[in-house]
Amino acid sequence: MAEPLTRPQIAWRIAQDIPDGAYVNLGIGMPEMVADHLPDGREVMLHSENGILGLGPSPAEGEEDWDLINAGKKPVTLVPGGAYFHHTDSFAIVRGGHLDLCVLGAYQVSAHGDLANWSTGDESRLPGIGGAMDLAMGANGIFVMMELCTRKGAPKILENCTYPLTGQRCVDRIYSDYAVIDIADDGPVVREMIDGIDFAALQGKAEARLRLAEDWRTLAAPDL
Amino acid sequence: MAEPLTRPQIAWRIAQDIPDGAYVNLGIGMPEMVADHLPDGREVMLHSENGILGLGPSPAEGEEDWDLINAGKKPVTLVPGGAYFHHTDSFAIVRGGHLDLCVLGAYQVSAHGDLANWSTGDESRLPGIGGAMDLAMGANGIFVMMELCTRKGAPKILENCTYPLTGQRCVDRIYSDYAVIDIADDGPVVREMIDGIDFAALQGKAEARLRLAEDWRTLAAPDL
């Protein structure tokens, strides 16, 4: 039986689906890894909420410019064609539907595409929303990058989210360790699954009822 | 009996009341004349709705730059310290209360400071609002520059405007050919009137009831 995809492999898989010329926001954390796997020859403009289009790779050690950080507050570089703008304009880009794609992490996704990724509802924890709600409602396509289940084995694709929502009916597609799943009008549709898992076993990893696309394909990624 | 002030003289009188360092918008037409009479040594930054702060004098003939025009579409220059910005930001300046003063023409002003300056209500005439409504509601101080009566002798300071309004309760002060009149909470108060007119005669030029300030002064301007 094939192993589930690692996080770098999920990032690689997502990167294959980002078209040349796309304007993309990669959420803080796991989704940032997607940038490392964009296929050669594709020019993708990465957006950062704090006011940058054209994020480049991390600077070499000692070359950091702390006025040039990404939304995760890490030093970055700017690619040719990049631009700076102020924060309110940056969110005009987000909310105004100008981003082709946004890749976000998730605690939970519902069968109809609701996203929960900012709070577990734990009142003892300091709340923090950041830009996730704007991105969830604003970008044209929302890709979620996550494992199908929590570390404790609880499914994250649910009939309805139990955690506080980030956005309603916003998720278009989930890229996970076992499968690529579209959120269609009638619920989650499995487009790809890894070799060696059968659909029943996959369904066991989700609470929401999944449907297997007739033309489903094998989910695979190179060793990374 | 002293003559009523000419338009250049009204402009001169207004200019005396514009403090050093003020940010001012001069409405299209008559109010533009105020710029020619600012006392030496006062640095006043003139705003133009189309996206300029720091309007300078008209360029010499042959030096016109048609990308540098004012709200009246006439070629202008830029003074040191001036800036360009886009039109929406320009009206953020207007509406956001950032202008110290705006000088506007008027068809009518009411006793409580309503302003009518964009339409005579003549339905056969092509309507056009321009920036007047934004300026009337946005600038911190609204000075009106006008003659007290129309060319046909009809008073322009009325109990209530009969023409469509530009803004409600927005006028602070009227500079006119016969008098300088504040719009106080309880109605128009004459602060200055020209020599040789008595208050009764002045009242005859307004429909709204005027009040003469105890400390009223003579309105005078140099020959211009």
Add this chain to the structure above:
Amino acid sequence: MIDKIARTVAEALEGIEDGSTVLVSGFGEAGVPNVLVEGLIEQGARDLVLVNNNAGVGRHGIAALLAAGRVRKMVCSFPRSVGSVVFPELYAAGKIELEVVPQGTLSERIRAGGAGLGGFFTPTGVGTQVADGKEVRRIDGRDYVLELPIRGDVALVKGHVADRFGNLTYRKAARNFGPSMAMAGRRTIAEVYEIRNGDGLDPERIVTPGIFVDAVVKVER
């Protein structure tokens, strides 16, 4: 590779449909993309809703498009500028609709369209005809009118320098409506005087980031 440079005006304007709402930058004559607007006559789209601060000057540019009978409705703040002749004739003859909007509200509605907002409350127009039929609400002691966003199917803007990424700078007060209209166009096309090759424009000087721009065409001065 990103390359938004169109070789011809016709290529840049391809696909504009009848009935489109077209945002056209400019204030008076400054910043009007005359080449694109006249290209639109050639392109042939009709029944247009045109959004511009004014309504054309003389018989060229916007006035030519109006004269060609392609515009069903004009949305503007001031249609009777000096030298405006075509629009007043059409309007008097009942051949064109007019929506007249306070200038700052026009601009803010366009920005709202580009920024994904559903509407905003503005003090401009309270107590005037402009507020007729609109919601007026007292917020924090002041009255405001609810105004709704304007989006364009197409925005035609005039920049100064561009690069292949669609980044734009503007020149002096010709900037005016360009940046907000570029945001609000579902398809935004810019005419510019210069296209910078190589690494793109100085990222600190860019006024309109390329994400808002779909095509750029170089025109002669």
Add this chain to the structure above:
Amino acid sequence: MIDKIARTVAEALEGIEDGSTVLVSGFGEAGVPNVLVEGLIEQGARDLVLVNNNAGVGRHGIAALLAAGRVRKMVCSFPRSVGSVVFPELYAAGKIELEVVPQGTLSERIRAGGAGLGGFFTPTGVGTQVADGKEVRRIDGRDYVLELPIRGDVALVKGHVADRFGNLTYRKAARNFGPSMAMAGRRTIAEVYEIRNGDGLDPERIVTPGIFVDAVVKVER
């Protein structure tokens, strides 16, 4: 003559009153006017409402102001960034109020304050806790939440280069909240690394026009 250059931080901060709402630019550490914020400790104003994207890092700048007990309430989008230690302690101890706002909404509310708007409808937060108790309205087929403006009694921003007119440029992504907060402050004070003498900054490069700025102070890098 216009001269907005303050000789000292103390002079720039004069007159800030207890209970003020203070907007502080910056995203993480980039663009935070640390010298002004620490000057505010010296200045002594208390019972402040502080608006910043985050809630301080380490024990300097915003964190130092918080630790000094001067802030009654924090308005921010994300108070638990890496290195944020002081705010979480105060919050856990019930010593400070928190209003957490989606990042784009925070920024747009500040712009609305500066632009004289009474509020706006945004899609962000529809169907979430953020919309609790707020008006939700369907406009043109989409749901939006009504959000209200934020104005500052004071805005403290970090620019790069300034002139005596108060015109500002920024450096790279340190621009972030500076331009909108500068608009929204009843009194706006900027710290910059350089003051250009003579005729002022290039009018095409100015990001914040001086009309929004009341005082400028030069700080060391």
